[in-house]
Amino acid sequence: MNTIFKALFVSSSIGFSVNAFSLEPLQTLANSLFGPLPSEMPGSEQDTPERIALGKTLYFETALSANGNQSCNTCHNLLDGGSGTELSSVSVGSLGTLGTRNSLTTWNAGFQFVQFWDGRAKNLREQASGPITNPIEMGLSSEEEAIQRLKDKGYQAAFIAAFPDADNALTFEHLTESLAAFQRTLVTEDRFDLYLAGDATALSTQEKRGLERFISTGCNACHNGPLLGGELFMKMGLVKPYPNKIDKGRAHVTGSSADNFMFKVPTLRNVAQTAPYFHDGAVFNLDQAVRDTAWHQLGVKLSEEDVKDISAFFASLDNTKTITF
């Protein structure tokens, strides 16, 4: 059952019967619009401990980059929000070339309807096959080179343990599937979910005010569902044109001018940890990102108080789960 209906089951009981949950109205509304993040990621039921462990090792494996200086974690740092450094708009590849888009967080990525800003990969496995051989990212010459490097580092046994039924365990497909399996464990935990689950004290008064303004401004048209995003493409600069017109977004994938400037709406889970912001990483400050988004996407000039309140609400989306080694 969709979360909106779960929440309405609660709200509908107000009036005639005892409301066993005693949610405050904002909690009921937030449950109907967003809903809690599930604790398990889709597809994870097929992931064995061996496969997840292998994927985790591979996520931090620098042998997968041309100069042996980068792993997945370099541009998707799990200890720093799951995205790239907050010091540059885009990441630098293994061969020193600048990327073209702001790296997205891998936390919760597997919940999203497509991967990459332009949706060119439909799932985590497809996504994982991109960067390793992308010349401006990890820069290996071929998928074969990736497999040879893993063989040289003695990965054979770990792949056989992860894919015991396969004739040939150490393949590029199994490499990307292992990375996907590990990423399916990257589900965040935060105070907002505690609030949705019934703990009215999990958010401060200012954070609740920010949540109310977020909803009443209409931010949740695009930033909807449990991820507060990651469910659709939207035109960047819908109401007021976005100044950077170089990147046409999804149009580069579909070849259709109707898709000009269409990008995946990013999730706001963990957003305070994932500066810079926007597909081009142009904005480094969360308040500024809130201000700009309201202006470009909704034509709304938020008051400075509203900006602060909405940014404060975003702090409740900070991931409290860590990666252990």
Next chain:
Amino acid sequence: MNTIFKALFVSSSIGFSVNAFSLEPLQTLANSLFGPLPSEMPGSEQDTPERIALGKTLYFETALSANGNQSCNTCHNLLDGGSGTELSSVSVGSLGTLGTRNSLTTWNAGFQFVQFWDGRAKNLREQASGPITNPIEMGLSSEEEAIQRLKDKGYQAAFIAAFPDADNALTFEHLTESLAAFQRTLVTEDRFDLYLAGDATALSTQEKRGLERFISTGCNACHNGPLLGGELFMKMGLVKPYPNKIDKGRAHVTGSSADNFMFKVPTLRNVAQTAPYFHDGAVFNLDQAVRDTAWHQLGVKLSEEDVKDISAFFASLDNTKTITF
């Protein structure tokens, strides 16, 4: 579990294991963005057959209008999409006064996050308490008058059967609760849900093309979830101003200029049956409503082919369930 996750469980199985569901990609995507309408409406678990039967009788009870010429069904005609006549923008009240807004459909109303275009009622029961004593709608002088009229018509026994534990069964609160109970049975059935459930033949090629264009244009930013709407407020004329500026929508409820022209996004379930369109009922033709919405809300000039395709898709949302008497 949210529908997006249910669907992703399916899509994630593509590639490594057999996809038992064999959904085509558009079905998987549509499941993740919208999801099927639940068969039961929130709150319906408390509705007894006696209460539903009473509510149904009351829904068609013309004694609830000043001149005895109107029932709920007059402006929310369940045999004609659940909304008012397609011959005028707004409905005429019992005393001959024109209403100010296009009457909304009662089909699926109980799934929506608020009631009325401006969200001034939070649930069906609250909604039902409005029109009976509204001078430009059913026009009774007071709630007491409504109860007296029902007493005079011999409703006492039906109310006692519906509310057997109450000291005083025939009350206005029980009247509105009965109307709500009946409306909780008003769940549509349509071909789109058959499509989502796995029947790829439930939509024609043109309807599928329309669904694709609906999504790729970004219509689903606002028209999201199982209702394709009914989940949030949005500014009418977000990108290109809406010409009729008389009705300020939600601002009339909150008193805040930030809510100027904010209206509940209407559901698109059954949309082809519920002309006219928009809060002011200004548009009578579905193609024109599609054209205008893309322009005013997304700044998109749809091609005529796209308009026809999207309208064709909307036909798959036509309710196939009828009311029996």
